[in-house]
Amino acid sequence: MMATIDSALLFALTGCVLIGLGLYGFIVHAHLLRRILAFNVIGSGIFLLFGALGYLGAGQGTDPVPQALIITGIVVALSLTAFAIALVIKLAEEEKTAVLDAAKTAEDLHE
Amino acid sequence: MNAALLLDAGLCLLILTAAVLAMTGRDLFGAIAFFIVYGILIALAWVRLEAVDVALAEAAIxxxxxxxxxxxxxxxxxxxxVSEAHELSHWGLRLVAGLASAATTVVLAAAVLALPPGREGLAPLVTERLADHGVSNPVTGVLLDFRAYDTLMESIVLLVALVAVWALTPASAWGGVPGMRQHARPDGVLAMFGRLLPPxxxxxxxxxxxxGSSQPGGAFQAGTVLAAVWLLVVMAGIYDEPPISSGLLRTALVAGPAVFLAIGIxxxxxxxxxxxxxxxxxxxxxxxxxxxTFSIGATLALLVAGRARRAA
Structure with missing residues (x-):
């Protein structure tokens, strides 16, 4: 049972919704781990949109060039996630918080 | 509506549900669990799109x-x-965020629907040139041959990310061992898997x-499996992480990008x-x-282990 171009369109649209969902999560959550989660949802939404648009039809699969770029993207997203998590852990250990307090930061800058 | 389309529509619905739960779950651990489920479902979507290389990378990484x-x-x-309190922002901000996100989705979806039908892409060009080089998996061909530049940079990005993580090590722990010492019950399930699965x-x-040269697979997928093997061995308490000052370890990290760069030059x-x-x-x-593969495995395993925490 092969996917069709219609299925690919469905996956591309799902990608669009995922980007919106991730964006929403990224804005409304203050907890940094939740923001990292949201960042990853946005990322995989973009990959799905990109890859599904490169679907050529049953039997031909997805265009290899987008596939290669997406694999590269997945690895780069992991690298960034690992670094972001290391920063969050550092913040948690030194400040006992996982939230960036905008007001507090601005105050510190004024001093 | 045929069966295939119905199956794919169901999969899309599952993906969206998992994503919503990962974004809104009250409990942080639950949200992370749903994110993992979401990743696996996305990998299934890649299988449906006949992009098995991407499916492997998505599931593993x-x-x-x-x-x-x-x-x-x-x-x-x-x-x-640290408090895990699930603080929701002000309702006004949530409303604006919701509207902005919905608008983004609508604009993207409109752009997708407005695309002209019929696509050829770069696949014929890749297939035509691939024959010259002996590698028959087109994705591997693109990654290591036609767009090798991207892949070289990518392997360097991984290394730079690790350097950045290590840079957060306080001077007192520098050169030490990353992560906490893991203990597992010697007759427990973890210890058993730690011995059974690595080979x-x-x-x-x-x-x-x-x-990977002729079928789905390749250096990044295999490197992730290597990293997973090492993580399992460490979690089961069979071996401890190496100190980050180890020369052997650093050679392993740099070998892949260095060989790639040398051949490139x-x-x-x-x-x-x-x-x-x-x-x-x-x-x-x-x-x-x-x-x-070897260097990617080592880099990924150490990225997960984090900065040095204990004396060697």
């Missing part, structure tokens, strides 16, 4: 390693006594690189940076893939 990283961070935050994982990793003799002479292309690509 997007769901697996990212999940391990997030759970590790969750437990360290807990130990540091299978190693064979699978070698197969994934070797098969040697390609200048054949005409251009990263150009492989036709008669050696297959051998050179395999050499790069194998050393890269």
């Amino acid at each position: 997007g769901a697996g390693l990212t999940g391990v990283l997030l759970i590790g961070a969750w437990s360290l935050l807990r130990r540091a006594g 299978i994982g190693l064979v699978m990793a070698v197969y994934l690189v070797w098969a 040697a390609g200048l003799g054949a005409g251009a940076l990263l150009a492989y002479p036709d008669e050696y292309a297959y051998g050179l690509i395999l050499l790069i893939e194998f050393t890269l």
